Amino acid sequence: MLDINLIRENPELVRKALRDRQDDPAPVDSILALSEKRRAVLNQAEALKGQRNAVSKEISKMKDAAQRQEKIEAMREVGDQISALDRETAQIESELHELMSRLPNIPDERAPYGKDDSENVVVKTVGEPRAFDFTPLPHWDLGPALDILDFERGAKLTGSRFYVLQKAGARLQRALIAWMLDLHVRQGYQEEYLPFMVKTATVFGAGQLPKFADNLYKDHEEDLYFVPTAEVPLTGLHMDEIMDESALPRYYTAYTPCFRREKMSAGRDVRGIKRGHQFDKVEMYIYCKPEESEAMHQKMLADAEETCALLEIPYRVKQLCTGDLGFGARLTYDLELWAPGCNEWLEVSSVSNVGDFQARRANVKYRPADGGKVRFAHTLNGSGLGLPRALIAVLENYQQADGSVVVPDVLRPWMGGADVIAP
């Protein structure tokens, strides 16, 4: 959510943000009009309420019954007017809120301008792709050959885009999750186990509602949403709270499955396990003061990079252009792991500075130690990392000519010491 005062004071800044994101700037004008109307109606209502409060006080002190009755009649009239104005205000506010909740965040001035993901900027590339003396297989061949990945049974159980991991495949994913959580704890994050189903207000707070309802799974009977990312419950953790300044920054990490309908991505990435309706992810999340969020962003990026580096898989860092930036993000770095089998860079992490955008939605504030006015916190989120793709990268980079897969050093303690996955 943007600050309505910012929109009123600098509407052109907001229009530009929308244009840079390849969105329509028109809602800004509707918002300005509604906001003016709201203030006009509110002023009328408040003047009448002030009058009513004063007269009610008089009535309570009046002795003369006739005079008293006269005032009561007059106030009955005023009361009706107030109700009408209150209804009008509520109507205007609900329209205003609807429009405001669909406005994306304003990109940081450092975010490069670009129309879509083709204009993202590669910031750096780390590590050399391994030289193979055989043709590396894509994971959708490698996995079934090792009998650790079963697409047919996934489809049988649920449908397309679902799969079953078996034996060392299932364990390798669990090893990655456990290793990454432990790594993030060492990096200073506090581990959380969170609900995988959340209520509407929680999803709204993180920014997925109302605009992205299409992409969410929902239990309509209970009015609960399945989390599309741990970012949602992690944002909700401090919803409607005012923290002491000394409590910031707060670092969280959590593993959750993620559920996404991916309606808009139907037809993309249909082979393999790159894009499914259910996937696992370990997430990092930080709440901090505005003035430290840039430093926190750099820390989180470094922490996500460390995850890639320790796996000893080539990766690159991209800065997202304005046209590809997520709804709530001001500035985002994507991390991509090289996958020699499917021959592409796989996005495994998105590290974003959200500014106060989610904090405004979820009402997360802090009280400055100097006794100043309460302020909205800043929030940052980043994957560390998305699971199916990290799994793909491990399998494809560590495969050998005989079809086996070497277990990366860092994961061996979680694989019962095994150094190789063989058929």
Place this chain on the structure above:
RNA sequence: GGAAGGAUGGCCGAGCGGCUUAAGGCGCAUGUCUUGAAAACAUGUUUGGGCAACCCCCAACGUGGGUUCGAAUCCCACUCCUUCCGCCA
């Protein structure tokens, strides 16, 4: 799923139609006193909105409606919490 009780400020807790934004206590902040601290005393201590304005005004006692000139207080619905029963990994 059934039954009972409950939800008030950072915390505890009173209020049960107008004198209540809210008694009292705790905590916290500032001041007086003190060599310093403690104690004592004094003062202050919510959030959001309107406004040029921390002058003032409006709103908020779980949430949403209703009754009334006026609601923390009365009525209705809902949510959550606690306890007991049932079911269950």
